[in-house]
Amino acid sequence: MSPEATIKRQFGHRARLSLSPAAVLRADGQAHAARTMWNLLHAWWQMMPKEKRTLAHADAAIRQARQDIDFLAVLPAQAAQAVLKTYFAAWKSCWEGRADAPKFKGRLRAVMSVDIPQGRDLNITRVHRRWGMVNIPMVGRVRFRWTRDLPVAKHANRENRITGARLTKDALGWHIAFRVQTLETAPEPHQGPEVGIDVGITVPIALSDGETYEHGAWLTGKEQAQLLHLEQRAAQRRQSRKPGEPISRRLHRTYDRIAGLRAKAKRRALDWQHRTTTSIARTYGTVVVEALTITNMVKSAGGTVDEPGKNVAQKSGLNRSISGEAWGRTVTMLTYKTAQLGGTLHKVPAPGTSRRCSACGVTTPGNRESQAVFVCKNPDCGWSGNADHNAACNVLHLYRMGLALIPAAGRAVVRRAKRVKPATAR
Known part of the structure; x- marks a missing residue:
């Protein structure tokens, strides 16, 4: 196959994960540790003088933080380095006028996510037509929904491989987004x-x-009625909450059900x-x-x-x-x-x-x-x-x-x- 007839393609593919309750707790712990690492970097950036805001000084700071704070150890070292690179990239985008300045990530509003920067750690295999298996560092072997062909571990090479992935959690559960690089035949003009x-x-x-x-409505009539009922219930519970009182678990569960229907x-x-x-x-x-x-x-x-x-x-x-x-x-x-x-x-x-x-x-x-x-x-x-x-x-x-x-x-x-x-x- 001549080089002129091929084209390198990079794309992402998102798949649903099937995690056990224990694996969900481990993934949640990594996501909270990644968010804490971001907030620590943000606080470090604001305290340091301008001449010391370098990648080397920040790397030394997060290494020391991983030694001093026990629960940060649940986050793999490579994922911590990915947080560092993402934070510096956010500042670069801000300086170039393409985004706002990085901010503190709150526990409830921030998207729970963990980056896996190296694809060779994933070791993807296909189990059967519907499911595949992927290795998530410090979580274990996990099944994911197989909806398209991916370069499996035994057939991966420099041209066709998984370069990394990112775990994200939404109202429907944990998902994994693969970063895929393939060498394909250049398409003929349409x-x-x-x-x-x-x-x-x-x-x-x-x-x-x-x-x-x-298209019609994205929710059925029954689901729309349920969503309206949940929104009214949430409004009533917000009104009954006293000023300064923390949000109750009932209200949190109502918010989760609303988010599930919207997702x-x-x-x-x-x-x-x-x-x-x-x-x-x-x-x-x-x-x-x-x-x-x-x-x-x-x-x-x-x-x-x-x-x-x-x-x-x-x-x-x-x-x-x-x-x-x-x-x-x-x-x-x-x-x-x-x-x-x-x-x-x-x-x-x-x-x-x-x-x-x-x-x-x-x-x-x-x-x-x-x-x-x-x-x-x-x-x-x-x-x-x-x-x-x-x-x-x-x-x-x-x-x-x-x-x-x-x-x-x-x-x-x-x-x-x-x-x-x-x-x-x-």
């Missing part, structure tokens, strides 16, 4: 058609060829997004989407004390709906799935795509009479149709006109493609 995509709330995904992808809804939403984006990437060779600035779209309308906002409750509901559809995650999935299958994804400017008539090309205020119906106000046109389909056609039109956005110096720049003039007949 010969599928071009398609424009418009994302929305009523219709989550609408295509320029008239196809739509919709179940998120898992179903992820499954729908994966299935939908995979279907689109397999069908179309060129996918065009809008370059939306979602963070600006979900800003609060509360305003200030001097200038209060209008329709704050309605805007809050719209923000929740936009965040619930996770448009950015859909685009991210389409980006790597189209590349994996030989296709391409392009972004075009978003302004005006929902108000322009795809039939005559005229943008007139008031064209979109409702959320679902588009009626062109141009007296020479008068076209009417589905508003989402019209917007998707406009997205594809912008790409065919050569208006594509390319990232340059951290911002989007319009690129006009060179078009070849047709030869005139002589």
Whole structure:
């Protein structure tokens, strides 16, 4: 196999772990120790003068802390080094303006996680069709849900291997996220058609060829009623709690049940997004989407004390709906799935795509009479149709006109493609 015909691919794969009660306690202990190590590093950073905030001094500090504090010994040494590297990387991201400064991690709000930086410690084997086995340092051999092919220990090599993993705990239990590196055959260029995509709330995904992808509620009626009951119970128990009184175990259990239902809804939403984006990437060779600035779209309308906002409750509901559809995650999935299958994804400017008539090309205020119906106000046109389909056609039109956005110096720049003039007949 020639080097030109292969491509190195790095991706992550998340799987559910099946831990015994004793293993759960050991994993919880490691996660709490990792969080404590982060907080100790944060306190050390604030106390040290600027010239002593180096990786070598921090490494010496955590080694001494592991000797002085007994319960930190449950955290493997390599996992402690991973906490150190992650903390320094967080400061680097802050200095470059890509993130906020690192903060103290609270016990209840922080995500419980442990990093396994070396893949050779995992020793992955497949038991049968549904389960595999992985070795977790200082926890033991653990079963995990086998949902895709992974490089097992006896077949792993420099090109196809597990480079590391990360344990995370959510409301549904402990999971492991593998970091996988493979050498695969470069995909052939996708010969599928071009398609424009418009994302929305009523219709989550609408295509320029008239196809739509919709979904129902992520929770059943019974689960929604149960969630409402638990939220009301939690509110009542919060009101009955005296000021300064710690949260009771009953309230903690109620919070856990609420988190479990919300995690179940998120898992179903992820499954729908994966299935939908995979279907689109397999069908179309060129996918065009809008370059939306979602963070600006979900800003609060509360305003200030001097200038209060209008329709704050309605805007809050719209923000929740936009965040619930996770448009950015859909685009991210389409980006790597189209590349994996030989296709391409392009972004075009978003302004005006929902108000322009795809039939005559005229943008007139008031064209979109409702959320679902588009009626062109141009007296020479008068076209009417589905508003989402019209917007998707406009997205594809912008790409065919050569208006594509390319990232340059951290911002989007319009690129006009060179078009070849047709030869005139002589």
